[in-house]
Amino acid sequence: xxDIRSFxxxxxxxYIYRRAFVIALWLTVALVVAGAFLLPxxxxxxxxxxxxxxxxxxxxxxxxxxxQAFAPMSTQRDPIxxxxxxxxxxxxxxxxxxxxxxxxxxAQQAPASVWKKIKLGAKQAVQAVLDGARSALVLIGLTEAQxxxxxxxxxxxxxxxxxxxxGSNVMELRFTWDDPLVAQRVxxxxxxxxTDERTAVLGRKSLVAFYDGKVRDADQQVDSLKGxxxxxxxxxxxxxxxxxxxxITKRINELRDxxxxxxxxxxxxxxxxxxxxxxARSLSGDVVAERDVGLGPNFLVLSNQLAELKRQRIxxxxxxxxxxxxxxxxxxxxxxxxxxxxxxxxxTQRSEKRTPNELGTLLARxxxxxSLRLKELGSMAASVERELSQLTDARRKVLASEPELGRIEQxxxxxxxxxxxxxxxxxxxxxDQALDDSRINNIAVIEAATLNPSRVAPRSLLLLLLALxxxxxxxxxxxxxxxxxxxxxxxxxxxxxxxxxxLWSSLKDIAHSGEDNDFHASLHRIYGTLxxxxxxxxxxxxxxxxxxxxxxxxxxxxxxxxxxxxxGLRVRVNPPQAESRAEPGEVVLLEASDLLRxxxxxxxxxxADQIVLVVEARASLVPVVDNALGVLRTAFRKVDGIVxxxxxxxVPPRVxxxxxx
Numbered sequence: 001x002x003d004i005r006s007f008x009x010x011x012x013x014x015y016i017y018r019r020a021f022v023i024a025l026w027l028t029v030a031l032v033v034a035g036a037f038l039l040p041x042x043x044x045x046x047x048x049x050x051x052x053x054x055x056x057x058x059x060x061x062x063x064x065x066x067x068q069a070f071a072p073m074s075t076q077r078d079p080i081x082x083x084x085x086x087x088x089x090x091x092x093x094x095x096x097x098x099x100x101x102x103x104x105x106x107a108q109q110a111p112a113s114v115w116k117k118i119k120l121g122a123k124q125a126v127q128a129v130l131d132g133a134r135s136a137l138v139l140i141g142l143t144e145a146q147x148x149x150x151x152x153x154x155x156x157x158x159x160x161x162x163x164x165x166x167g168s169n170v171m172e173l174r175f176t177w178d179d180p181l182v183a184q185r186v187x188x189x190x191x192x193x194x195t196d197e198r199t200a201v202l203g204r205k206s207l208v209a210f211y212d213g214k215v216r217d218a219d220q221q222v223d224s225l226k227g228x229x230x231x232x233x234x235x236x237x238x239x240x241x242x243x244x245x246x247x248i249t250k251r252i253n254e255l256r257d258x259x260x261x262x263x264x265x266x267x268x269x270x271x272x273x274x275x276x277x278x279x280a281r282s283l284s285g286d287v288v289a290e291r292d293v294g295l296g297p298n299f300l301v302l303s304n305q306l307a308e309l310k311r312q313r314i315x316x317x318x319x320x321x322x323x324x325x326x327x328x329x330x331x332x333x334x335x336x337x338x339x340x341x342x343x344x345x346x347x348t349q350r351s352e353k354r355t356p357n358e359l360g361t362l363l364a365r366x367x368x369x370x371s372l373r374l375k376e377l378g379s380m381a382a383s384v385e386r387e388l389s390q391l392t393d394a395r396r397k398v399l400a401s402e403p404e405l406g407r408i409e410q411x412x413x414x415x416x417x418x419x420x421x422x423x424x425x426x427x428x429x430x431x432d433q434a435l436d437d438s439r440i441n442n443i444a445v446i447e448a449a450t451l452n453p454s455r456v457a458p459r460s461l462l463l464l465l466l467a468l469x470x471x472x473x474x475x476x477x478x479x480x481x482x483x484x485x486x487x488x489x490x491x492x493x494x495x496x497x498x499x500x501x502x503l504w505s506s507l508k509d510i511a512h513s514g515e516d517n518d519f520h521a522s523l524h525r526i527y528g529t530l531x532x533x534x535x536x537x538x539x540x541x542x543x544x545x546x547x548x549x550x551x552x553x554x555x556x557x558x559x560x561x562x563x564x565x566x567x568g569l570r571v572r573v574n575p576p577q578a579e580s581r582a583e584p585g586e587v588v589l590l591e592a593s594d595l596l597r598x599x600x601x602x603x604x605x606x607x608a609d610q611i612v613l614v615v616e617a618r619a620s621l622v623p624v625v626d627n628a629l630g631v632l633r634t635a636f637r638k639v640d641g642i643v644x645x646x647x648x649x650x651v652p653p654r655v656x657x658x659x660x661x
Contacts, residue, residue, distance in 0.1 A: 005493065008651065008659050015650040016490065017482040024478035028471040036463035043180035044456045045187045047173040048447035051083050080171060083443075084162050087171070087194050090153070093160075095193045097152040100186055160190070170446065180453050187449035195443055207429030211422050218419035225412040232405050236398050245402070248395045252388065259384045266377045269370045276367045299344050306337045487621045492644045495615075498622070499629055504529045504612060504641035507556065509648040523563045526643065530587075534609070535569065539582025542589055543608030544643075545601060547628035549594040551616035552645035557589045580607045595628055602635055610640040617647040 004010060014021060086092070137143040146154075159176045175190065177183035236244050313330040320327050489495070492503040505525040508518050534540055544553045561571045570586040572579075582588040590608055592601030605611055611632060615625055625642075632639045651659075 011655065011659065012649065012651050013479060013483055017479050017486075020478050020482050021475040025471040025475040028474040029467045032463050032467040032470055036458060036460040036467075039458040040178050041455045042176045042178060042457040043183050043454075044174050044176045044452055045180065045183040045449045046447070046452070047187055047191060047445070047449045049171045049173065049191065050444040050446045051080055051169045051171065052442040052444060078166070080164050080169060083171060084164070086198060087162055087173075087190075088157065088160065092190070092194050092197055093153045093156055094149060095197070096186065096190050097149045097156055099189050099193070100156075101149060101152065103185070156186070173449075175449075176456060180451055184449045184451045191445060191449065198443065208426065211426035211429050214422040215419060215426060218415055218422055221415045222412065222419065225408055225415060229405070229408045229412065232401055232408065236394075236401055240405075245395065245398050248391050248398065252391050252395065255384050255388050255391070259381065259388065262377050262381045262384065266374060266381065269374050269377065273367055273370045273374070276363045276370070279363060299341065299346055302337055302341045302344055306334065306341060309334045309337060487623065488618055489615055489620050489622065489625065489644065490618055491647060492642075495642055495644065499625060499642065501613070501629060501639050501642050504643050506617075506644040506647045507552070509617070509646040511646070520563075523559055526560060527563050527567065529641065531610075535587060536585055539584050539586045539588070541580065541582045541607055541609045542587060543592055543605040543611045544589060544614055545592040545595050545605060545611060545628070545632065546614040546616075547595050547620065547624050548597075551593065551614050551620065553591050553593040553614050556614055556643060556645060557591050561589060574604070577603075577607070582609075595631065605632075605636060608636075611636060611638065612641045612643055613639055614643050614645055616645050619646075 004013065134143065134146075138145045156175075161174050162171055164171050173187060173191070175183050175187040177186065233240070309330060313327065313334065316324070316327050316330060322328075492506045495501070495503045505522045507522045508516070510516070510519055530540060530542070544557055546553045557573055561573055564571045564587050570583070571589065572582075572586065573589045574591055575588060580588060580590070590604040592598070592604045593614075595601050613625070613628060613632065629639055
């Protein structure tokens with residue numbers, strides 16, 4: 001993490017990653033120089049072909065009359081593009097490769113110079129390695145086996161280019177190879193094979209036979225489509241899919257309406273039958289017409305017995321008093337009979353006459369009539385359901401056949417239209433067949449394949465001149481990538497913005513130069529950051545923490561102690577826990593290094609009023625500092641500051657003096 005604010009910081013960036021810059025620079029220079037001397041040479045042979053307006057590249061329609069010698073080019077299509085496709089076609093390339101292999105097999109000459117012999121040997125060795133690797137890939141099935149002609153044809157396609165300027169009829173051909181004579185000979189062969197193949201193909205072309213065959217095929221297609229259409233219509237039993245579908249849909253709608261009516265009537269009848277049956281179950285089967293009611297026999301006997309006892313009591317009272325035993329016995333008997341008489345039923349039914357219940361008979365008759373109607377409705381609903389099922393199957397069949405019927409009808413219309421077009425074209429082709437074939441081969445060579453002994457690649461002199469600038473450019477890119485990928489903290493320019501904790505000071509690395517004014521100024525800056533009023537009132541306990549050991553906690557505590565003592569303050573470093581409380585006018589320094597592995601550090605920091613994280617420049621990483629700050633914030637909810645230790649300005653003094661001049 002480096003803060004770039006001026007040109008001096010860029011120079012510092014160079015000195016920080018100077019090793020990577022130098023390696024990238026000289027490696028790039030070495031690669032460019034090696035490429036200038038070791039890359040295979042390439043020579044190019046050029047040719048130009050003129051495409052004259054003719055029968056095969058005009059866009060005007062075929063007419064009955066004689067064609068004019070010149071016709072304007074169409075603005076909608078570039079006919080030269082078709083010529084370029086034919087020129088680079090696979091057939092032409094394969095013939096050129098085959099002829100080249102035959103020529104190389106017949107004439108093999110050893111290279112004259114020693115350097116060429118060395119390059120030829122190296123080329124053959126590389127080719128042998130490539131052939132072995134290709135055979136291994138073919139063996140395991142990753143690639144397909146290719147003949148030497150196919151591989152050579154693929155190389156020819158890569159080395160051959162054909163272009164033309166828009167609106168121009170001239171095709172510019174270029175073929176690049178490692179030998180200028182071979183490049184010229186291959187390009188000559190290419191042009192010759194292309195013209196011969198084009199002439200042969202166009203000469204054998206017969207439009208009459210083509211269109212005649214197309215008409216016959218169209219007739220067969222029309223007959224086949226008509227037969228398929230007839231079979232499909234017979235399967236659905238209709239004149240067309242739409243007509244049959246309309247009739248079925250209309251009948252289905254009528255049946256669904258009828259089915260809904262039957263269902264509503266059936267539901268009403270079922271509810272009526274259920275209600276009538278419920279009411280009939282609550283009624284009795286017959287009713288009482290006449291009933292004979294009188295006194296019960298037990299009641300009459302008890303009444304007579306009671307009257308007799310009362311008569312005997314009256315006769316006894318004529319002779320005896322009320323307290324006489326006979327009178328008391330009669331009284332008890334009278335009371336007993338009266339009690340029995342109260343419990344006995346007074347009236348009883350002697351006879352009754354019963355008749356059937358007319359309301360129940362009426363409900364049973366209505367229930368029977370509605371049950372018969374329900375049976376009729378069930379039969380009618382089943383018949384409607386069967387017909388609906390049949391119509392649904394028929395509609396499904398029509399719907400399944402409709403896309404195919406539509407396709408057949410559309411194909412039939414297209415076939416009939418195509419037949420008419422083929423008939424028209426056949427007539428025009430018969431007229432055109434009578435014309436001469438003088439304009440079939442309308443390709444003219446306006447510039448034969450050239451012999452260019454000057455190489456087109458590599459540009460060795462240009463590569464040598466660009467070697468150092470390219471190395472400098474790659475070195476600069478390397479510097480940028482190193483600065484972006486470097487997670488170390490080099491200075492404190494972006495510490496507060498990055499970590500959200502104020503930077504108290506940056507201490508200079510005095511391991512080589514010794515203490516100076518800059519170092520003491522940084523220490524006094526830490527002293528000025530301390531809350532001096534709190535020190536005077538109740539003292540201050542300052543915790544110095546670091547994420548790992550060796551980042552300078554003890555070093556900072558020792559030098560800070562000297563500064564504080566020079567200011568007249570009492571300072572204690574790492575006192576025992578019982579005496580760790582700071583007195584007024586006293587500063588207690590607690591060292592808590594190796595925070596991520598030392599548990600005692602948390603015990604010390606728990607007694608601190610302020611916590612400062614010590615970060616070692618050029619060694620501490622941003623993720624490690626983030627982790628340490630997260631741990632401190634989790635444990636103590638705050639981190640008061642960061643001190644950057646051992647900061648070094650990597651620019652040499654002489655360069656720094658030159659920059660400041």
